[in-house]
Amino acid sequence: MQESPVDLSEIRAARPQDNYLLHCCRSGQLFRDRYRIVRVLGRGGFGVTYLAQNEILPGSPLCVVKQLCPKISNSLALQRARVRFKREAHILSKLGSHSQIPRLLDYFTIKGEFYLVQEFIQGETLRKEVQRFGRQPEAQVKQFLREILPVIKFVHRHHIIHRDIKPPNIIRCREDQRLVLIDFGAVREYLSNDDSLQAPMTQFVGTPGFSPPEQLALRPCFASDIYALGMTSLFMLTGKSPIEFDTDPSTGAIQWQRFASVSSHFAGVLTKMLQPLVDDRYQSVEDVEQALALEPHLDSLATCMTLPHAGQSTPPIQHETVVPMNTHLTHTQREAAAIRRWRARRAAKHLRQHRTGLSTTGTMSPF
Numbered sequence: 001m002q003e004s005p006v007d008l009s010e011i012r013a014a015r016p017q018d019n020y021l022l023h024c025c026r027s028g029q030l031f032r033d034r035y036r037i038v039r040v041l042g043r044g045g046f047g048v049t050y051l052a053q054n055e056i057l058p059g060s061p062l063c064v065v066k067q068l069c070p071k072i073s074n075s076l077a078l079q080r081a082r083v084r085f086k087r088e089a090h091i092l093s094k095l096g097s098h099s100q101i102p103r104l105l106d107y108f109t110i111k112g113e114f115y116l117v118q119e120f121i122q123g124e125t126l127r128k129e130v131q132r133f134g135r136q137p138e139a140q141v142k143q144f145l146r147e148i149l150p151v152i153k154f155v156h157r158h159h160i161i162h163r164d165i166k167p168p169n170i171i172r173c174r175e176d177q178r179l180v181l182i183d184f185g186a187v188r189e190y191l192s193n194d195d196s197l198q199a200p201m202t203q204f205v206g207t208p209g210f211s212p213p214e215q216l217a218l219r220p221c222f223a224s225d226i227y228a229l230g231m232t233s234l235f236m237l238t239g240k241s242p243i244e245f246d247t248d249p250s251t252g253a254i255q256w257q258r259f260a261s262v263s264s265h266f267a268g269v270l271t272k273m274l275q276p277l278v279d280d281r282y283q284s285v286e287d288v289e290q291a292l293a294l295e296p297h298l299d300s301l302a303t304c305m306t307l308p309h310a311g312q313s314t315p316p317i318q319h320e321t322v323v324p325m326n327t328h329l330t331h332t333q334r335e336a337a338a339i340r341r342w343r344a345r346r347a348a349k350h351l352r353q354h355r356t357g358l359s360t361t362g363t364m365s366p367f
Helices: 016-027 075-095 126-133 138-157 222-238 264-273 285-302 331-361
Strands: 035-044 047-054 062-068 104-110 113-119 123-125 170-173 179-181
Touching: 016 035, 016 047, 035 062, 075 104, 075 113, 123 126, 126 170, 126 222, 138 179, 138 222, 138 285, 222 264, 222 285, 264 285
Parallel strands: none
Antiparallel strands: 035 047, 047 062, 062 113, 104 113, 123 170, 170 179
16 A cells, blocks of 8 residues: 555565565665666555656656565465466456556566556545544535545446555545545455355455454455445544444444534435445445435425425325336435325324314313
């Protein structure tokens, strides 16, 4: 990930391959006859990320060299890893066609080590933004969601689960202020026709707190990214990391409401994004987008039906719209239908109360 640079003097117990790249950095020697290693950007469980310059291109543009370090010793397993690496690199090259995802520039294998070279995004992560400016208002967090949701939808349409959406992995580009989603080292193909990919993974990928229960159980799905995006929104609203929130002991739900003052509708959206049970959560990015788009129209939907006047003996008959079996209602249509049903029930209740009052008034007491 493209986070704060690491002081090279603090790197200890480096692998032999790391030593070679560090040697290139200190000596100025070109790596692969073209990449001048500038500094270490980050180190994680999957390898090391370096900032580099491509010296064979005009202007020596900056790029990111990611050294992936799979712990594989078996030759057959290593060969399978190479095949998967090429396939994932091919997927990353497709994802890089989106303006809010870094472009894949190169990939190669050297002595069992896998390397990716990607576009370097100059900017600041959301984590640093919140640390510098403090927690953000509801309107700004909604704007963030409107900007980032199409990127995640694009990723999901390529059958990819990112699995590590969090503030350090979202950068605001310094040049044009666009949000860029980075760090696709944890991507997983979600293909129903490949049993090997559907089997439980042997290693957790993600960040505790930002990852939902099913991902911790090694069963990530598209809704897992929606949960992580909800936690990222909470961080922006409150400035608090996930471990700072309590959870409901009976349901596992995050108890965040007292730390942020937001509209009831947006609170409902966030609450559904953060449901611990995947079946209770939004199932797709489109569902989240529709829920956010609905808010400006809530007043219009609430007044789409009229109550009977005080002197009206019978309320207007509410006819439910007959929907063909194969027709799927949009989120807005479902909300409107629910409002119609509620108002019809309320009108019927008022009518019963009105008739009861008339009956009581018109009856002579025997005493």
